[in-house]
Amino acid sequence: MDSVIAYMPSIMKGTGITILVSIASVLIAVFFGLLGAWGKLSNSRAANRTANAYTTLIRGVPDLVLMLLIFYGGQQLLNDLGDATGLWGYVEINHFTAGVGTIGFIFGAYMTETFRGAYLAIPGGQIEAGVACGMGRVSLMLRIIWPQLVRYALPSFSNNWLVLLKTTALVSVLGLHELVYESMTAGRSTRELFPFLFVALAIYLVLTTISNLGLRWLDRKYSDGLRRA
Amino acid sequence: MAEAEKFNHWEAIQQFSENVSPIDFYLIFENWRLFLDGAWHTVVLVSLSLLIAGMIAIPLAVCQVNRVPILARVVGAYTYFFRGTPLLLQLYLIYYGFSEIDFIRNGFLWVVFKDAWWCTLIAFTINSAAYTTEILRGAFEQVPRGEVEAASASGMSTWKKYSRIIVPSGLRRALPAYSNEVIFMIHGSVVASTVTIIDILGAGRILNGKYYLAYEGFIAAAVLYMIIVFFVTRGFNFWEKQWFAHLRPRET
Numbered sequence: 372m373d374s375v376i377a378y379m380p381s382i383m384k385g386t387g388i389t390i391l392v393s394i395a396s397v398l399i400a401v402f403f404g405l406l407g408a409w410g411k412l413s414n415s416r417a418a419n420r421t422a423n424a425y426t427t428l429i430r431g432v433p434d435l436v437l438m439l440l441i442f443y444g445g446q447q448l449l450n451d452l453g454d455a456t457g458l459w460g461y462v463e464i465n466h467f468t469a470g471v472g473t474i475g476f477i478f479g480a481y482m483t484e485t486f487r488g489a490y491l492a493i494p495g496g497q498i499e500a501g502v503a504c505g506m507g508r509v510s511l512m513l514r515i516i517w518p519q520l521v522r523y524a525l526p527s528f529s530n531n532w533l534v535l536l537k538t539t540a541l542v543s544v545l546g547l548h549e550l551v552y553e554s555m556t557a558g559r560s561t562r563e564l565f566p567f568l569f570v571a572l573a574i575y576l577v578l579t580t581i582s583n584l585g586l587r588w589l590d591r592k593y594s595d596g597l598r599r600a
Numbered sequence: 601m602a603e604a605e606k607f608n609h610w611e612a613i614q615q616f617s618e619n620v621s622p623i624d625f626y627l628i629f630e631n632w633r634l635f636l637d638g639a640w641h642t643v644v645l646v647s648l649s650l651l652i653a654g655m656i657a658i659p660l661a662v663c664q665v666n667r668v669p670i671l672a673r674v675v676g677a678y679t680y681f682f683r684g685t686p687l688l689l690q691l692y693l694i695y696y697g698f699s700e701i702d703f704i705r706n707g708f709l710w711v712v713f714k715d716a717w718w719c720t721l722i723a724f725t726i727n728s729a730a731y732t733t734e735i736l737r738g739a740f741e742q743v744p745r746g747e748v749e750a751a752s753a754s755g756m757s758t759w760k761k762y763s764r765i766i767v768p769s770g771l772r773r774a775l776p777a778y779s780n781e782v783i784f785m786i787h788g789s790v791v792a793s794t795v796t797i798i799d800i801l802g803a804g805r806i807l808n809g810k811y812y813l814a815y816e817g818f819i820a821a822a823v824l825y826m827i828i829v830f831f832v833t834r835g836f837n838f839w840e841k842q843w844f845a846h847l848r849p850r851e852t
Contacts, residue, residue: 428826430783430829431822431825431826431829431830432822432825432826433786433787433788433789433790433801433825434787434790435790435791435793435801436790436801436804436818436821436822436825437822439801439804439805439818440815440818440819440822443808443814443815443818444814444815444818444819446814447814447815448814448815533684537684537685537686537687538686539686540686540688540689541686541688541791543688544688544794551686551688551689551692555692555696558696563700564692564696564697564700565693565696565697565698565700565701568689568692568693568696568697569693569697571689572681572685572689572690572693575684575685575686575689576680576681576684576685579684579685580684
């Protein structure tokens with residue numbers, strides 16, 4: 372127990388990095404998700420195909436495999452390209468970028484489905500009405516589509532966020548000093564892995580609980596206009 | 601003569617693979633046994649843990665639906681804990697953490713917990729059972745009220761009501777959500793490679809480590825996982841069509 376308290380600062384630092392990785396990757400995931408949903412819904416054949424290939428690929432390949440492929444393979448690829456073109460010298464992708472980039476890219480595929488579903492849930496008549504009122508694309512987006520997109524996307528978004536939060540544990544395999552990595556290091560050096568792993572599990576449980584509460588609050592807030600009973 | 605020509609043929613492919621192609625596919629094929637072993641481990645671990653988890657999850661879900669006084673709470677806490685934490689950490693706790701507990705280390709349980717394969721199987725099973733319990737609970741609760749009332753009206757006991765009406769009907773209803781859980785389990789199983797198990801990813805990592813490569817092993821692993829997921833998805837689609845045949849619009 373004393374050793375756990377002694378190592379608390381580094382574990383808290385690890386927790387901070389876990390949270391940072393989660394938030395940074397969810398932002399990237401939302402970006403890819405919106406892009407993917409646009410691709411799936413657009414009239415362009417090429418965009419449709421690309422978006423479909425993207426979601427199929429991600430659903431078929433486990434996250435850790437992609438993460439390792441991007442971390443090791445991506446680095447090699449960048450350096451090979453740099454050698455071939457002579458445009459840049461030796462590049463090193465750091466753990467944080469590789470981890471965040473990959474998790475964001477992977478969950479972007481799940482977010483694609485989230486946003487696509489949410490967009491399709493908006494009654495078509497509303498968009499037509501907007502056009503009939505003479506709204507431009509921007510005000511249509513800002514005033515009609517976006518506020519409802521958030522509401523309809525929220526349940527599925529919450530689910531994705533909770534899965535993403537747990538996926539960040541895999542970044543420890545790349546060597547990023549986040550919660551799992553820090554508790555393993557502390558446990559190995561004190562030869563008491565059990566208490567440290569248990570603390571890490573408890574911290575994850577706290578994070579998911581807080582997320583649950585926060586997301587439920589958001590859900591209530593965004594569906595204010597819906598519930599009448 | 602023909603033999604010699606054939607030989608040259610292969611050599612040419614090997615030359616091309618090693619020197620021209622960005623991915624040395626010949627090397628992957630040369631190590632097919634490694635990947636076959638990996639695929640075998642992945643398939644066995646995932647299917648065994650899913651099978652055992654399914655058997656555990658049915659009674660647990662029934663406990664929750666029936667609101668059995670203390671048990672339902674315990675089951676709720678169990679699913680909350682295992683669904684709220686990463687599988688990787690659960691596996692580490694069982695593989696690294698449990699070996700520090702004297703009572704496990706000195707007892708007969710040590711036979712099980714010293715072996716990475718058994719630890720992985722246990723971690724996967726407990727994790728999957730937690731998710732499956734929640735899926736089944738939702739499915740059992742969705743069984744139409746009328747069916748359950750009809751069962752009570754026919755004088756069925758609680759046991760009969762569950763074994764004949766609620767569980768069979770609920771299992772069928774759970775299939776779409778369960779197919780997602782199976783895919784997630786296949787995806788999640790890659791963490792086995794972090795505790796020395798040679799699953800598909802483990803095989804890829806060995807290949808990359810042995811020849812100091814960056815892509816080959818991981819790409820081969822990615823392709824293998826994609827193939828497995830493809831067939832599993834196909835299987836579930838077929839199964840759903842069979843089981844939901846009575847819900848399909850009638851063909852005229």
